[in-house]
Each structure stands twice: as C-alpha cells, then as structure tokens.
Amino acid sequence: MVPIEQQAKKTIVMYLSITDGKGSYPLRRATLLANTLKTEAEIIFLHDPETLAPTTDFTCYEIEGPSSLIQLVTRLQPDLLIRDSGSSYKDEMAKLQELVPSILHFDDFGEGGQQADWVIQTLYTDTHEPLPNHYIAGFETFMVDSSLHSFRQAGLKDKPFSHSPHLVISFGDEDPGNLTYRAMRHIKQLQIPLAVSVVIGPNYVHDVSEIQLMALSRRKTKVLRAPEDRLALFAQADMILCDAAYTPYEVATIGVPCIVLAQNEFESNLGFPTESNGFTHLGLGRKVTQSNLLNAIMEPLLHEARKERAIKRQLKLQVGSEEEKVLEVIRYLLEFPKRKPAGYVTLRENRR
Template structure:
C-alpha cells in the first residue's frame, strides 16, 4: 500500500462552454458531478469568456481559444477531462489525446467526439444510424437535479375540482429566437379561463416591456423573471410550453402534458421530445402558426384521456438514474486510464 503522504490525488478538469442555447443545465450537471467526486479527485473548472465561472468552491480558469486550452492542460496534467462544449473538432482532439489519459465528452455532435474515450449523449438525434461503441446515448443519461427530486411524478396528483387550468411558458435562460414573445402573442388570443405563467430566463436579451404589456392585456397572466420556484411551477401546471433541449427531460420526470417548440434546427432534430415519449412537438417555433399552437394547448385541456395518456408515457420512462451511470463511467476512467501520455507524471515516478 502506498503511504498516505506519498499518494498523488487524481485531477479532473471540467470544461464548460455554453453553446446551442442549452441554458444552465450543463453547469448544473457539472456541479452535481463535481460535488460527488470531491473526495476522489481535485476538481478544476475551465470555461470560456461567455460562460459564467461555475462557483467559488472550485478553482476556475478562463479559456481563450484552443492554444490557451492546450497550454493549461499541459501545465495542470489532469487525469480526466470532462468536456461539455458542444461539437468538437478532430484536429484539437488529436492534440488533447496526446496530453490527457482519459477524455469524456457530453452532447458532442462533432467529429472530435469520435476521438474521445466516452461520449455521453443526453441530447441525441432522431436517427437510425448506429453510433460508435464508445457513445452512450439516450434519456437514461439525464441527471436529475436534486431540486427536482421533490416533484418527481407530481403531475399525477389530482387538482382541486374548481381549479383553473394553468399554462406555464418557459424557453430556457436565453431564448435566442424570442419564442416567449411569439408564444404569448398567440396565447393571449385564447378566450377561455386559463392562468398563464411566463418564465423569463436570467439571460433573456429581448425587450421585456413588450411581454409585460401583453400580460396586462390578458387576465391571470404574469411574467416571472428567473423565479426560484421554476420547478414547482412546472409541477403545478396543467400544460407546459417549452424548448426542445433539456427542459422536456425535467417535464418527463414530473409528468405534465407538454408542447415543444424548437429554438433552432439543432433542437428540431433531437430525438427525446416526441409523441412516443408523451410530448406534442410542433417543430420550429419560428414557423408555428397560431391555430396549430392554440389547438395543441386546447387538446389536453378538453380531452382528459389524451392528457392522461401523455403523462403515462412520460412517467413510464426510467428517468432518474443518469447520475449514477455517469459517475460510474468517470470513476472507471480515473481507475483505468485509456493511455499514458508522454511526459505524464505517474504515481511511481512521483515516489522517487
């Protein structure tokens, strides 16, 4: 046994770059994994200039382009790189594999993912083409936020008899296509008793005053700016209208009828929020018509059987164990590195 004073602590770098308007789920996922691994490895965060530094609990470095990444990796010599930066390129990956024993990517649709040791695809394309063996794709890899646990399966709870139907609109932290405005403009034409809660993300860059004016023109409509009770609002809702990225995974964990509008072509090709899994997918949000959207909202409100069927399909999905699966992969890479890069300081060498 190696004496404690001579043991070398493992080192994990988590590299975040919020891309494709994915919101803050990648950051929440990374922090959850980091806190689970603090007793097993030193955790260091990398982030680009457009991504907020994760937390004061960990050492953080800002990355300014590929050369900055290579320089820091060379200096810090991590045992594992966990990378959540969107699609990567094989040229950069060729250099990184020479420097890092093990590399794990999240939601990587680029050719660089083929050179990673493992790729976790929580966001996955609707395709029948086989993925390489080192890809783990599917909704089973979704990591349920601890704040979401109290609301699991909350959608099957009975609402009060006099309950007014409640629609929650949420298009993530940024909403680059301003689907919040488009959706509310259509929804305010509904002439039925309906409570509408519009969640505006912390990085919403559009004119909020226009939303407020529309809310004032319709009864029981309110605009909520980055509320702390976002998940509770989902659990209370009779219907959620949202993006096609990570939000549907949260909705399926709760069990609520859900209409999905894709922010962009990337989201429109994702394979999770489908009718098979209990969602109404209306395609690209910028192309949705008022009649299609309002009909989709009315359908589960008027047809209880269709509402129940959607919720049952969502709750049949085995959501919730993704964290354990991902941690198992990370611990395997820590214990059994895929390679020993040139110049890498091994435990044996460190003891000399």
C-alpha cells in the same frame, strides 16, 4: 462499481462552454457530478468568458479560445478531462490526447467526439444509424436534480376545485429565437380563463417590455424573471410550453403535459420530445401557426384521458435511470487511463 485509488487523489478538469442555446443545464450537470466526486478527486473547472463559473466551491479558470485551453491543460495535467462544450474538432482533440490520459465528452455532435474515449449523448438525434461503440446515448443518462424527485407525478395529482388551468412558458436561459414573444402573441388570443406564467431566462437578450405589455392585456398572466423555484413552478402547471433541448427531460421527470417548440434545426432533429414519449411536438417555433398552438393547449384541458396518457408515457421512461453508469464511466477512466502522455508521470510528480 469501480473504486478509485485512495493513495493519490486524482484530478478531473471539467471544461464548460455553453453553446447552441443549451442554457444552464450543462452547468447544473457539471455541479452535480463535481459534488458527487469531490471526495474522490480534485475537481477544477475551466470555462469561457460567456459561461459563468458554475460554483465558488471549486477552483475555476476562465479561458479564451483553443490555445488558452491547451496551455492550461498542459499546466494542470489532469487525469481526466470532461468536456461539455458543444461540438469539438479533430485538430484540437489530437493535441488534447497528447496531454490527457482520458477524455470524456457530453453531447458532442462534432467530429472530435470520434477521438474521445467516451461520449455521453443525453441529447440524441432521431436517427437509426448506429453510433460508435464508445458512445452512450439516451435519456437515461440525464442527471436529475434531486429536487425534481419530490415533484414526481405532479400532473396526476388532484387540483383544488377553484383551480384555474395553468400554463407555464419556458424557453430556457437564452431563448435565441424569441419564442416567448411568438408564443405570447398567439396565446393572448385564447379566450378561456387560463392562468399563464411566462419565465424569462437569466440570459434573455430581447425586449421584455413587449412581453410585459401583452401580459398586462390578459388576465391571470404574469412575467417572472428567472425564478429560483422554476421546478416548483413546473410542478404546479397543468401544461408546459418549452424548448426541445433539455427542458423536456426535466418535465418528464415530474410528469406534466408538455408542448414543445424547437428553437432551431438542431433541436428539431432531437429524438427525445416525441409523441411516443408523452410530448406534443409542433416543430420549429418560428413556423408554428396560431391555430396549431392553441389547439395543442386546449387538447389536454378538454381530454382528460389523453392528458393522463401523455403523463404516464413520460413517467414510464424513468429519465435519469442510468446516472450511476455515467459515474462509473468517470471512475473507470480515472482508474484505467487510456494513454500515458509523454512526460505525464514526471510532470505530475513535480506538481505533487
């Protein structure tokens, strides 16, 4: 592991912009990194108006648009810019390279990622085309919330004799395609004693009353507004119905049978939530048929061996096993900057 110089505390700016229906995981990832690195560097967050400030423990600035980002980075003069803001663009990256010695991107599918010094692709597409050498791709780079570890192998644990099968529905913070409603419309036709918990994300903008009415028409069905114990709820489930983005990574860390519906074409092309990794992927949620969804729900309930095989496939992946590599990349970029932008030393000396 590369140590950081202790003589002069360096500065990391983390720019967050929650896009493409990715939910709050990028904020949680940034907070995990910040809390790990706060004794080694000064951490400053930048975020756009649509993205909540991730924490009150660090300095946060709200920005509006690319010009605002450039202006603030010019003033702050960070040693490292960590960007978790969706796809980036060449023109903006060229300007940032003139200002920042090292740049790291998370989950960047844009052309600007070609100009970053490193790109961590936790989300990756199902393709055989080789990535550039400065890309690190794979589920191993998922930053695991420490609370998930206590729930490992939850799906393999014995349930009480009186336990009713429990399905948890969770389509992230936003659910832009309103797959929660679509799924509930089909599931209410299921005539078995299945308990259903419907998780409504904090940024859900659709009409919740329709979902609540469907829940009232079905026994053992409840609607939960952004519960704080969401991960504990996942661990109690016999199966989970969710999006195809970051939620499957959390599920695989715990080990619970999981049915995946993609919110959009982007999610449908992601390479992690596959059958070989222990998931039942039904494709685009807006196209799923009632029979396909209900059959997928019934399968782990009727076939114990298939259920256990799926869970063991998830757990075998060891999601998050390369967290330390992510931290080492950050420490390396701090210790060995890729560039010395014009005026960088003078500006930093004046700031100190």
